Amino acid sequence: MKLLHALLLSSTLAMAAPNVWAQANTIPSQPHLLVKGEARRVVMPDRFVVKVALESVDMQTDVARKRVQANSERVMQLFASHAAVAGTVRADNLSIKPSTRYRDDKDVFEGTAVSRDLEAAFPTAVALQAFLADLKASREVQVSTATPTYSGEAHLRAELKAEAAAQTRASAKGLADAYGARITGLYSISDVAPSFAYGVQAGTWPAASGASYREDYAEGRALDRVTVTGSRAGAPGELLAAAPITYTENVYAIFLIQDGS
Template sequence: MKLLNMLLWSLLLVAVVPQALAQANSIPSQPHLLVKGDASRMVLPDRFVVKIALESVDMQTEIARRKVQANAEQVMGLFAKHGAIAETVRMDNLSIAPSTRYKEDEEVFEGTAVSRDLEGAFEKPEQLQAFLAELKASKEVQVNTATPTFSGEARLRAELKAEAAAQTRASAKGLADAYGAKISGLYSISDVAPNFAYGVQAGSWPNANSVSADLYYRTGTLDKVSVSGSRGVAAAAPMTGELLTAAPITYTENVYAIFLIAQ
């Protein structure tokens, strides 16, 4: 219920203030609070992707086509045998083109190249491991794995964005109360870091677990208060090459908001 309320609040915020996103990189002349909210969550991947590139070259196109077809049937059979997720299994159309190579600076025709790409994903790394153990790779069957992903990424990012937006509201209210000010309205909200002239730029927000407030004065009156707070975020290590372990993935969403204040 709490999450639903945050999502509804976030949607209402956009509907009530349509100019907010357009103002993301501008600052108001009246007193205001600039607040950053962030939310992160660590999840285990549930999509382990493998890509197969098939290609055969022969002077007789039909022979090359039959080889590719036989290899495709083998791969599709292994996808089914080892439990590949049905909606992730994809097989492209056949591609047929001349194949040439250079010999002593002269282009030599080798025959017709027939190729086809396949792709599939498994829920568990053990399934992918079993698939690779049984697949016979060769010059005509090339195998590549991709970085594991999480199937619920879109839903999770929406939840995190709502949490980050709610955090900006709470932070702004707490800071305004501490200085005896009152929030009079929302000026802008964006998930893109602002780039303002008074010192807070994209990529230079305070580190996690820190809270800071910088006061700016114009002609002796409170003009701006900037606050940035965040919770600890564990950065996911870059994953390259063939990765068959369920290493966690960290998703983070940031929201930047400017609230107008009255003294």
């Protein structure tokens, strides 16, 4: 029992920092094991987002509105012809407001500004490239891309949490068996790591023995942002390369234990 008590004090127990108790009092006073489970997956993005900002300024409001409407129709046609993902196409309502420019120490009225934002996602970088090649950007048609995403993120994160939870059970059993202890129940489980006075902080837990992960890509890293104004978006032979996205889920579980003897 003394050996078990020393083990708990040196490797899995410590006096909790004050903020730990704010985490639903997850550290029990009785003997326990605190273990971490980690699961990660590297996937390729399948949603390549493009945003198109339309704006026209004219002294005649209806003239500006018609130009924005005409540009909007052309962009929407390109979304359709290049197979933008259904459900990702979005067109904001028209915005109409006065347009002024600061000149000679005073605001000068330039006319009425009519604007509208459009957005869509394509399933591949190649499809996005084809769209950009066919879209003529100008002063009234401003184009930019957003960070690519993975459409199955929510489902994938749920799977990773389940894998990480299973890892905590295996880790706890291995530790308990190694020291002749017996797991009596699960006290708490969370995806937020507690912090301890002896220096183990959230995000600094060591990797499991034998595990090796290459951090070639930060989570969410993908193709660089592309902004095109005033010219055709895309040159012949140019390709947009997509980098993988790494998703990681951590689970921290506390198991109550007793001496197995």
